[in-house]
Amino acid sequence: MTRPLAEAPRTPHDPDARWLARVMHLAFFLLLGASLVRFLLRHDWEDRSPWIIALTGALASLYLLGPVLGTRAAPRRIAWLCTVVTVWVVLVVLAPSFAWCAVPLFYTGLRTLPPRAALGLVTVLTAFVVFAQVQLSHGGWDPNLIVAPPAVAAIATAVFVHAERQAARQRALIEDLLRTRRELAATERREGTLAERQRLSMEIHDTLAQGLSSQQMLLQAADRTWDSDPATARRHVRTAESIAERNLAEARRFVHDLAPADLAGGGGLEEALRGLATRESAVFRVDGTAVPLPDRVQSALLRIAQGALANIREHAAARSAALTLTYLDDQVVLDVADDGSGFDPAAHRPQDGVRGHGLPAMRVRAQQLGGTLTVESTPGEGTVLSASIPLAPTTEAGP
Template sequence: MARGRTMEQGRQDPDARWLARVMHVAFFLLLGASLARFLLRHPWEDRSPWIVALSGALASLYLLGPVLGTRATPRRIAWLSTVVAVWMVLVVLAPSFAWCAVPLFYTGLRTLPPRAALGLVGLLTVFVVAAQVKLSHGGWDPNLVIAPPAVAAIATAVFVHAERQADRQRALIDDLIRTRRELAATERREGTLAERQRLSMEIHDTLAQGLSSQQMLLQAADRTWDGDPSTARRHVRTAESIAERNLAEARRFVHDLAPADLAEGGGLEEALRGLATRESAAFRVDGTAVALPDRVQSALLRIAQGALANIREHAGATSAAITLTYLDDQVVLDVADDGRGFEPASGRPDGGVRGHGLPAMRVRAQQLGGTLTVESAPGEGTVLSAAIPLPRPLEAGE
């Protein structure tokens, strides 16, 4: 089964198909040359009709080979046996047909299991040696006995070596493809985990804490309701205010999870412009706009949302700006602010308290083959830059 799979892969290989065509052409050239040599050197004899008929039969049989495939199926083995048998009869009648053995070497090695193929090569070699000795009319020439086995050994060794090299290359390619798939799956899992961690921290620091505060305020109001109604009402109003802020936070989470701005059909620029307006930030577009894949648009919008959330929560900035730049080979999103800044080496714009937003943004960029860089220093503001490569346009003639 393994041999059959290997042979079938070889059949599909363009190099193997090319080599098969060369061998087919060589076989018919050798067969035609052998027949012409016989007819030129031996004017019409009693055996001539048989040789012409067998030559035609051998050519017709050989034409059926590609139709039967390359696997060692019963039909393929029966076909190969018939071809070899007809060739042997021709060699007995006219030894000059022995030269057709070289393409038959290749056919046998490509079709049969290793041991059977080597046996066939040995049998063909014996017939070639016998034919050469017969052509010499009894004269002793060492080359007639040594040369055919040497040629057969070289041809077999070259073929086996090429097959093993092809098997190793196929195994290496399979390993590379499997490794690439595993790496892609790992990156997706890491991105998912980073996004879950970011959302869990956001929910914990806003909704969960707000709900906890509401619970404590309502409990305090319940305890003081009969003795101090004014204090109880104040606790209820404070809890109401916290609930309003939590509702706003919940709506923001929903908005971040589903980029409705892109779904409305305005494109990335309109989505970023609307985001900048809501966050009181400036917005600018540089370069000639090009159509971006949906995944790129969604990722850049998410990154912009995350960057502005960091500015709002941690930077203490008085102004922020979003710049979308189209270059020849990439699109770049810059988000800058004049806030308090931080040490980029820590990866935490809040001074070490949280810092889950930047890893999630970096994963989004890396999943698209891009990069995320942060330039900042304490007291000097921050510039976040996400660069995503663009697909290379096809040139004329490609």
């Protein structure tokens, strides 16, 4: 169902509306001036002439007040419109040639009044135009004098109503687009927040949480050996202190969103992995010809290595572990192997306590760089974790 004209919000500041209003105002004054000139040229000076000149000036002055009163159907605007129409009706009765000033008045009435009142005004104005045309014909019968004014009024009203409804639909569409854009922006902000939370959770798990876990294990071991083997206990405490120092550096870099602490020294990924392997008593080797890696790739591979070695330390009960960084033609591969207890990857679920958050976080890191992470393991026979990152530029994939 088409919305009534009165329900369509009018925007006086719309450029098209201002342009149409200026055209109608200019047309009114042209028609009013032409009607006065026509009357003075075709009639000798008579008793009604001063009244017609005075009413013409009054009507022009009244019409100039219209833009000051706005376009809304306020009481003073309606009173102004009634006064303008009344003066025009008197002019038409005295001089029928002023009848065609009705067309701009159609527009003014349709902009100001509710639909039914506006249509009633158009009907009244049209009737006076017909009356004026009949008067100008001096009693001669011409069907066009009866049909033409209503036809012009109908066309003018239909065009105006159609334009207003089109404008209302466009405004509604613009409002829908703005609302959709706001909702999209809110969704993007929520997604960005969730992505940042996931990133921070992975960073904390792979660094701070693993470091705190190591400190706890070392301090527990120091407590057990404090009386029987003080030297070993003090060594455990010193190791826990060094881990706490690295965790502090990592925490500070989280605040500034910088690279992992092990990469901050400028030695690159190989040196960082070598230092990590030394701290975790693992073997490290490099295969292939080294090539420069983007910072994000270096950071991701280091985090994956940290998470994998933490899992080995906490869950695998392994006697040895090895890190291997391999440079291939189109990708770089990090392998982390251990000879520990192993597990069944097919039965592994992220919510399980064993290797709970580590593997999903490692997989997400690899996928975000267009890579893959695979795990090969058998209960009692150790585990091999392999992360492959393409060297060619790729579109960043989602988790």
